[in-house]
Amino acid sequence: MSPRAARPEGVLALVGGGEWGDGLLELHREMASAAGAREVLVLPTAAAFERPGRVVRQATDHFAASGTPVRELAVLNRREAEEPAHADAVRSARFVYLADGSPMHLRSVLWGSPLFEALVEAYRKGAAVAASGAGATVLGDPMVDPRGGAYTVGLGLVKDLAVFPYHGTSARHLLERSVDLLAPTATLVGIDEETALVRDPGGSWRVAGAGKVTIYEEGEPAHALGAGSSVPGLPA
Numbered sequence: 001m002s003p004r005a006a007r008p009e010g011v012l013a014l015v016g017g018g019e020w021g022d023g024l025l026e027l028h029r030e031m032a033s034a035a036g037a038r039e040v041l042v043l044p045t046a047a048a049f050e051r052p053g054r055v056v057r058q059a060t061d062h063f064a065a066s067g068t069p070v071r072e073l074a075v076l077n078r079r080e081a082e083e084p085a086h087a088d089a090v091r092s093a094r095f096v097y098l099a100d101g102s103p104m105h106l107r108s109v110l111w112g113s114p115l116f117e118a119l120v121e122a123y124r125k126g127a128a129v130a131a132s133g134a135g136a137t138v139l140g141d142p143m144v145d146p147r148g149g150a151y152t153v154g155l156g157l158v159k160d161l162a163v164f165p166y167h168g169t170s171a172r173h174l175l176e177r178s179v180d181l182l183a184p185t186a187t188l189v190g191i192d193e194e195t196a197l198v199r200d201p202g203g204s205w206r207v208a209g210a211g212k213v214t215i216y217e218e219g220e221p222a223h224a225l226g227a228g229s230s231v232p233g234l235p236a
Helices: 022-035 052-064 084-092 103-110 114-124 134-139 172-180
Strands: 012-015 040-043 070-072 095-098 128-132 161-164 187-191 195-199 205-209 212-217 223-226
Touching: 012 022, 012 134, 012 187, 022 052, 022 095, 022 128, 022 195, 022 205, 040 052, 040 084, 052 070, 084 114, 095 114, 095 134, 103 114, 103 134, 114 128, 128 134, 134 161, 161 172, 172 187, 187 195, 195 212
Parallel strands: 012 128, 040 070, 040 095, 095 128, 161 187
Antiparallel strands: 012 195, 187 212, 195 205, 212 223
16 A cells, blocks of 8 residues: 555654654654553654663653653564564554654665555555654655755655654754755655644644744744644645
8 A cells, every 4th residue: 555545544653853852742642542542552663773772771761751662673683584484473463653763764774664654554544643853754755864964765654755854953054955946846845853743633733742843834934833723724
């Protein structure tokens, strides 16, 4: 199934980074409840070269506050993303979390893999999906290239939406380049740390968490929205 072939059925959270901060506890509880999840399946794939075990420990501590167990799916390379057992684990999960790290590595592991197809299938069937930093970046298309702020091809779970994570603290020249090169058909969203742009079932968007989401469109002034704000005009 193409990622763009059907309307969303689950809740999708694109997080700007700092995913294990207190600012997202309420959202994470809400997502687990909405999906009927008894655990969170955490993929430290993007952090394959950045102590993935530490990522899982941080996730475990974070979700302990809401009484939700964490289960690690240690997919760190392309070979592991093609293993049927790993795809089955994602397909049957009710809450999948793509942790932060290297977006380029994450994209290379997931692109066209059985695991990514399983993620899309789970999401279409109502699973909650959260993706932080690198994860949020790769799920859009176009995708902001972190090496210079230009664009490359993303995985396309969301069409015509580009994500710029760590919006409040990232290098200004990279953001300016992303804004300058934005295609007229796309929207760029700058997402602060401990903040999420959330797509609910049916396709409506809103802001959750501690910070703001800033919307950039060609020829339009940037505007920032805080928690609880709806975000019209984004791809359904």
